[in-house]
Amino acid sequence: MDLKREFTQYFKKISHSSKVLVAVSTGVDSMTLLDLLLQLPTSVRPRIYVAYIDHQLRQESRQEREFIVEFCKQKGLPLFSAVWPLSEHPQSGVEEAARNFRYTFFQKILKQNAISELLTAHHADDQAETFLMKLIRGGELGQLCAIRQKRSFATNFWLIRPLLPFSKNLIREYAQKRQLSFFEDRTNQTNAFLRNRLRHQVVPLLKKENPRFLEHINAYTAQLAEVCIVAQQVIAKQVNQLKNVTGSYSLQGWKELTTAEQTMVLRQIISSHNYHASERQLEQAGALLLNDAKPQGWIQLQKALFLKKEYTTFTISPTQNVTVEASVFSSQLNLGEWTRLPHGAEIGLFESTAGIEAVSGEQRFYFSKRAFLPLTVRHRLPGDKLPTRVGKQKIKKIFIEKKIPLQERNKKWIVAASSGLPLWIVGVRQSDLSEQKVNDKMQYMVIFRNITEK
Numbered sequence: 198m199d200l201k202r203e204f205t206q207y208f209k210k211i212s213h214s215s216k217v218l219v220a221v222s223t224g225v226d227s228m229t230l231l232d233l234l235l236q237l238p239t240s241v242r243p244r245i246y247v248a249y250i251d252h253q254l255r256q257e258s259r260q261e262r263e264f265i266v267e268f269c270k271q272k273g274l275p276l277f278s279a280v281w282p283l284s285e286h287p288q289s290g291v292e293e294a295a296r297n298f299r300y301t302f303f304q305k306i307l308k309q310n311a312i313s314e315l316l317t318a319h320h321a322d323d324q325a326e327t328f329l330m331k332l333i334r335g336g337e338l339g340q341l342c343a344i345r346q347k348r349s350f351a352t353n354f355w356l357i358r359p360l361l362p363f364s365k366n367l368i369r370e371y372a373q374k375r376q377l378s379f380f381e382d383r384t385n386q387t388n389a390f391l392r393n394r395l396r397h398q399v400v401p402l403l404k405k406e407n408p409r410f411l412e413h414i415n416a417y418t419a420q421l422a423e424v425c426i427v428a429q430q431v432i433a434k435q436v437n438q439l440k441n442v443t444g445s446y447s448l449q450g451w452k453e454l455t456t457a458e459q460t461m462v463l464r465q466i467i468s469s470h471n472y473h474a475s476e477r478q479l480e481q482a483g484a485l486l487l488n489d490a491k492p493q494g495w496i497q498l499q500k501a502l503f504l505k506k507e508y509t510t511f512t513i514s515p516t517q518n519v520t521v522e523a524s525v526f527s528s529q530l531n532l533g534e535w536t537r538l539p540h541g542a543e544i545g546l547f548e549s550t551a552g553i554e555a556v557s558g559e560q561r562f563y564f565s566k567r568a569f570l571p572l573t574v575r576h577r578l579p580g581d582k583l584p585t586r587v588g589k590q591k592i593k594k595i596f597i598e599k600k601i602p603l604q605e606r607n608k609k610w611i612v613a614a615s616s617g618l619p620l621w622i623v624g625v626r627q628s629d630l631s632e633q634k635v636n637d638k639m640q641y642m643v644i645f646r647n648i649t650e651k
Contacts, residue, residue, distance in 0.1 A: 200233070216311070217357075218277075232372075243314075246277065247277070249265045315356050320364065328418060345358075446512065448486060467479075543646050549641060
């Protein structure tokens with residue numbers, strides 16, 4: 198293969214900017230990329246800027262830095278370099294920290310110089326190694342797309358890999374033919390790292406089985422990326438259709454999806470909270486949502502992330518917030534007075550002939566037995582039962598029948614008689630001891646108002 202010719206054709210397809218920033222490490226891959234860019238026809242060649250990071254991880258780094266400075270000077274290329282301070286090196290996770298430092302620096306240079314494309318020297322062998330690493334470690338299907346030839350970077354920029362279709366052997370042959378100067382990273386020779394073991398032991402065997410192995414990996418990852426993009430668009434549309442204005446999701450709408458769609462929708466909703474659920478967690482979440490015998494419940498995804506089911510909806514929340522402790526608030530109602538309640542409400546006890554004009558949204562409860570006095574307004578207590586025509590019914594059961602979410606139950610106000618017997622669950626149900634308003638006998642009325650609705 199004529200790498201120079203093939204590179205030119207490929208580059209014209211994926212790069213459309215008049216200026217590019219090339220990430221250079223002084224290794225054979227990035228130095229070959231630089232040379233190929235410099236060899237492009239004038240009509241195709243963009244203005245080339247070079248970015249170099251001295252990570253201070255190897256003794257040779259100073260020599261490499263001096264080399265790239267001299268190289269760019271000779272070629273007339275603008276060079277932007279940075280040194281990763283030793284004081285910022287972490288005790289663990291060095292590779293990830295180094296990567297974050299590099300790309301933060303790249304983004305800064307792109308922005309300052311109005312450059313829209315960042316080029317890196319990833320090649321077909323890198324693609325195969327990354328694919329195999331993802332396959333071995335497990336994870337989401339989309340991660341098998343591995344290295345993409347072109348993707349958005351930091352919102353306003355593009356990250357492009359012009360060498361991705363080409364093998365390491367082809368790159369080395371080109372470098373030797375062109376007599377390019379470059380540095381070898383000695384850490385690439387040790388088998389202490391998984392990537393190196395795949396590079397030295399596994400990939401060569403696969404190439405031997407099929408010389409087109411790298412080509413096939415590239416084709417599969419490209420197809421997979423296309424499928425993932427289409428699937429994400431479809432699932433995103435379904436998620437939006439399920440989402441309510443309150444931020445919860447329609448349980449019935451989710452149940453109407455196919456099994457595969459249900460799983461993908463759950464994965465998408467959860468990942469929007471910056472968490473990737475395991476297959477086991479997705480299985481547990483699906484079982485909870487499909488379990489009609491359990492109208493409410495939750496599963497913990499991570500320390501501060503919960504999936505909660507509440508009758509007709511489900512949500513993803515940073516707090517469990519399903520079991521709420523009962524409030525200790527309790528207040529006696531005095532005849533002829535209003536009592537201010539927490540959370541913007543008031544309640545009052547009056548004679549029915551008091552002539553208090555009704556307001557929109559208020560609720561009233563009438564009774565005539567003086568033995569009920571004094572009344573108390575409170576939240577529910579364990580064992581509370583409401584008198585009905587067929588006997589006393591547990592308030593807990595009433596809440597279940599009315600499909601009131603768990604976190605709302607302990608917020609409901611209860612008006613109780615002097616004996617403690619609940620007479621009225623405000624906004625839910627009155628006991629059968631309540632009466633209609635009449636004019637021929639002494640009656641009392643309890644009025645409940647949301648102050649904000651007055």
